[in-house]
Amino acid sequence: GAVVSQHPSRVICKSGTSVKIECRSLDFQATTMFWYRQFPKQSLMLMATSNEGSKATYEQGVEKDKFLINHASLTLSTLTVTSAHPEDSSFYICSARRSRGASATNEKLFFGSGTQLSVL
């Protein structure tokens, strides 16, 4: 089946540094990828929708200058947490949408295994 690789799975960094998380669709092209965040004991929340070749669309309350998203190819989207602070510590998950034809019912969403970010 289709595979989405997310890297790294776990990262610990110092406050003020930037962290990049990669999301790759290994065997299909994904024009759209999604980035989610989950705080402890909270729901998985959509942060932004990443479209290949165009600017990402951010959900309300998500700072686009802090969470930089680049979707430069059909198989790779990156999320960079800039100047990370302890409150950014969270579980980040990406997903990639594989479409076959124009119908929404033919599309499928494949998720990465997530990245646990801890900011000291």
Add this chain to the structure above:
Amino acid sequence: GDSVTQMEGPVTLSEEAFLTINCTYTATGYPSLFWYVQYPGEGLQLLLKATKADDKGSNKGFEATYRKETTSFHLEKGSVQVSDSAVYFCALNYGGSQGNLIFGKGTKLSVKP
């Protein structure tokens, strides 16, 4: 706004026990409903879905029925196995498309031999 509420975990069961994980939703329209499963070390995978009221989604022995009258989509399995140990997420969105999902908090299930 739209939201999904699912039962708090963790849930611990013995093998072959009956499983129910409750999920209720709040929505302004008529969403599609999903259950996702995340096995240890893996990404979320779609387990089953239902796109309209009274639809029943089923897969791998799991079932869930879209109940509009109670705004619920409870996940059930008659006999769980150790391999079912995972985190289960209930989710909704509109139009059948799987983008822009609204998730519940997830329920961790542990099945003991």
